[in-house]
Amino acid sequence: MGGLAQLDLATKGGEARLRALLEDVVEYHKDRLALAVWYGKSANDADHKVLELFDTPGKYEMVRPQRFSLLWKTGSQGPPFVEIYAMSVEHFCERHRSDAASLSQFFQNFEVLYFNKVLLNGEVLQAFNLITEPSGLTKGWYISADEYAKANTLRNLLSSHDHLKPQLGFLKTEESSDFENCRGILHVEVNQRWLPLSQAGLRSYTFFNDWQDDRPGYLLFQGGSLYRLLKFEVRTVPEYAARVLERPRDDSYPEVYLRSVHIPEQPAA
Amino acid sequence: MTATLKSICDQCTSLNNPRLDFIPVELARHRDMILRDIRELVAAASAELEKTVAILAGSVLEGILYTFIKSQENYIAERRGVFVFDPNHSLQNYVSIFNKWFRDVLPNVVIPDIVVDYRDLVHINRELNSAPEVCTSASRDMLRIVDALLGELGQFAAPAIK
Numbered sequence: 001m002g003g004l005a006q007l008d009l010a011t012k013g014g015e016a017r018l019r020a021l022l023e024d025v026v027e028y029h030k031d032r033l034a035l036a037v038w039y040g041k042s043a044n045d046a047d048h049k050v051l052e053l054f055d056t057p058g059k060y061e062m063v064r065p066q067r068f069s070l071l072w073k074t075g076s077q078g079p080p081f082v083e084i085y086a087m088s089v090e091h092f093c094e095r096h097r098s099d100a101a102s103l104s105q106f107f108q109n110f111e112v113l114y115f116n117k118v119l120l121n122g123e124v125l126q127a128f129n130l131i132t133e134p135s136g137l138t139k140g141w142y143i144s145a146d147e148y149a150k151a152n153t154l155r156n157l158l159s160s161h162d163h164l165k166p167q168l169g170f171l172k173t174e175e176s177s178d179f180e181n182c183r184g185i186l187h188v189e190v191n192q193r194w195l196p197l198s199q200a201g202l203r204s205y206t207f208f209n210d211w212q213d214d215r216p217g218y219l220l221f222q223g224g225s226l227y228r229l230l231k232f233e234v235r236t237v238p239e240y241a242a243r244v245l246e247r248p249r250d251d252s253y254p255e256v257y258l259r260s261v262h263i264p265e266q267p268a269a
Numbered sequence: 270m271t272a273t274l275k276s277i278c279d280q281c282t283s284l285n286n287p288r289l290d291f292i293p294v295e296l297a298r299h300r301d302m303i304l305r306d307i308r309e310l311v312a313a314a315s316a317e318l319e320k321t322v323a324i325l326a327g328s329v330l331e332g333i334l335y336t337f338i339k340s341q342e343n344y345i346a347e348r349r350g351v352f353v354f355d356p357n358h359s360l361q362n363y364v365s366i367f368n369k370w371f372r373d374v375l376p377n378v379v380i381p382d383i384v385v386d387y388r389d390l391v392h393i394n395r396e397l398n399s400a401p402e403v404c405t406s407a408s409r410d411m412l413r414i415v416d417a418l419l420g421e422l423g424q425f426a427a428p429a430i431k
Contacts, residue, residue: 020350020351021351144405144406164400165383165386167383191368198376206405209272249376
């Protein structure tokens, strides 16, 4: 059995090195690159295949794949080799809708090496099972008490924020029957994925420090719900692991308690 | 009113007393530049210069990550199979490499993607496309993030560069 374990380790090590070599090739193509997928994976083969989708206008598709040695940096012409098949995101999506079977090779034993979700649409993310946020996550922004006081209306707050990239995410874990109070897990974006904030991470953010200094602010969510920050509490809840993309080591989550705030939609006439 | 930058900076023990033992002696110039930038960052925070702090903190963060990743090239190569430090990477790349290879050993300093947006406030169009109060929150968050990162890396001893 010891021999088998060693063999497995050697295979894993070989696969890690191959992945690193493929990622290094992809690194050189990053200009407008939206997705790179290693497909038909087999670590023992001499030839490896990569699909690259680019955010280029129109329906571009490479007629013949490009093949070269993965040791190209050393000037080697020998194995292992990579074959790169490239097309535009638009072309991929059109083929995915009209003739999905013609793309089936790309979904066989695949691994995503790189993605840029800003350049991809939901269709491609879903097709390659790229999950970047937990189900039910609401995204939004922190509004300090000063900013809230200046805004007066929900419309003002929304107009200054709804075109912006969200700063934080909120995953509701409990809500009162009248929907006025709720609590949940705060998230931030790390390497393009929305992950729960840790207790240590929380301390870096103004919303937490303002609350600690008795200056609680507000959370404005996409769509226009506004909540006041009431308190933070660290809770150990192993069951939450099924709801978040990455489980903390100790299963403890700083949860935030919120109360719904109702301010005028528009200025009084 | 939100806490002043000076009061936050006063509490940032690692920024006020930076331990850069993670930087190998061979990278003396890196160390000098990072120390100079940290001193300027503390001075800017003491003077309540929000925009300066947001941008300079981004620059310090990039300097720290650049130097740390360069000094940990062999460690990453061992885990990844192969790794060659690229000095021309963007801040986003360094953040991504750091989070990918050090999140398990340094779980207290996961760096959020938003730091790149904060550093990019150097471009006027980025600030125009941000919330009106962005420099207020960016400067404060960045100070704390850089301080936490320095605090965690303080426990690292520098490896010898081959």
